[in-house]
Amino acid sequence: MRALTILLKTLLYLSLTVAILLGGWLTYFAHSPLVIDSYPKVFTVRQGSTLRAVSRQLTQQHIIQEPWSFWMLARLTGHGNNLKAGSYQLTESLSAYQLLNKLVKGDFHLSVVTIIEGWTFRQMREALDRNEHLKHDTQGLSDADILRKLNIPHQHPEGLFFPDTYFAALGSSDLVVLKRAYDTMQTHLAEAWSERAADLPYRDAYEALIMASLVEKETGRASDRPMIAGVFANRLKKGMRLQTDPSVIYGLGSKFDGDLRKADLLTDTPYNSYTRSGLPPTPIALPGLHSLQAALNPARTNALYFVARGDGGSHFSNSLDEHNRAVDKFIRGR
Known part of the structure; x- marks a missing residue:
């Protein structure tokens, strides 16, 4: 019993010692001037960043020397979820605590607008x-x-x-x-059009942009984009309808409630790739660079079909029979 008491006292003493040392270090860190190589110093906090991500970004941009102390300071002061994304400028020496307040207030140097691929x-x-x-x-x-x-x-x-x-x-x-x-x-x-592959089924760069938007909406996996573009290019060359759901959904506009029904696939609109042949009349989203590159340099493949595997990727098939088996496996679970 005496040994247990001594052990508990020792652990309590060590805990208090660690807490005192930690508190002392954070106080020192919070009020010490940041080590900045030169002024003015511009840095950016990216949109959608967590506190851990912000701490890493500040370290990578040489605003703070290591991320852990700033992360702890923001957590203990209750500001961990209040940091605002944007572009900032430091014109004079300030402490870590002053830096934290600057990020909380959103004392921006420039306005920052982030536009997401697929919007x-x-x-x-x-x-x-x-x-x-x-x-x-x-x-x-x-x-x-x-x-x-x-x-x-x-x-x-x-x-x-x-x-x-x-x-x-x-x-x-x-x-x-x-x-x-x-x-x-x-x-x-x-640039992508000037480096395009030969024998593409597009009349001009705008049609390539339309294709890029379809590729963008069909997958978020970069490695699948050239294959999806290859499937669509093959179907266009053969006169097959693209039958891509995102285009149908775009054509439904505000009528789409999140559930694509068979009736929707049969309802004709300029964007219904089940009822109409060729590309839709315009892009359906804002494609990113990878989708542009995939549309202009699609994979060389014989595939004419693809289906989502459920893991973010797609299974590609050369024939309808093979595609139907893939649909049974990945969609119907047979």
Whole structure:
């Protein structure tokens, strides 16, 4: 019993010692000036980052020397979930605690807008509208009005803007971000088109952009994109309908409730790839660079079908019989 008492006292003493040392270190860390190589120092906190990710980003950008202390400081002060993504600038020496407050307040140097691959233009506009640091010149404008203001020679905006993270001066017009995203997409599309494979079933770069948007929506797995593009290219060459659900869903618009039914596949719209041959009339989403590259350099394959395996990837088949067996296995579980 005496030995147990001594052991408990020892453990308590060690715990108190560790707590005191930890508290002392965090106090020292919180109030010591950051070691910055030169000023002004610009750094970025990426959209959607967790506290651990923010701590790693600050370390990688040489704002703090190691991530653990900042992570602990933010947790203990109750600010772990309050850090705001954006572009920041340090113009003078400050402490880790002052840095934390800067991130909590969102004391930005530049406005940051992140556009996600696979978003629709509507979702892009919503993201711009939510940004408190932009001037919202597009509010109240139709999509066609926006295209006219940007001198974009298209009637439909879908797919014309490159998904990426864009920086703009505080108070900049949202039209500035849109123009930059449009120019970026045109650059990437032109480069991919100039390096395209031979014998593609597209009349021009815009049709390649449409294909890229279908590839983007069919899979999030980069390794599958060239194969999916290869299947679609093969079907177009053979005059087969693409029969891709994301295009049907896009054509349904606000009528889609999250459940694609057989009746939807039979309801004709310009985007119903079950009732109409060829490509849909416009892109159906904002494709990223990997999807653009896949559309212009699809895999050389004989596959004409694919089905989701349930693990994020797809199973590809050369014949309808093989495809039906794959559907039984991966969809129906037979």
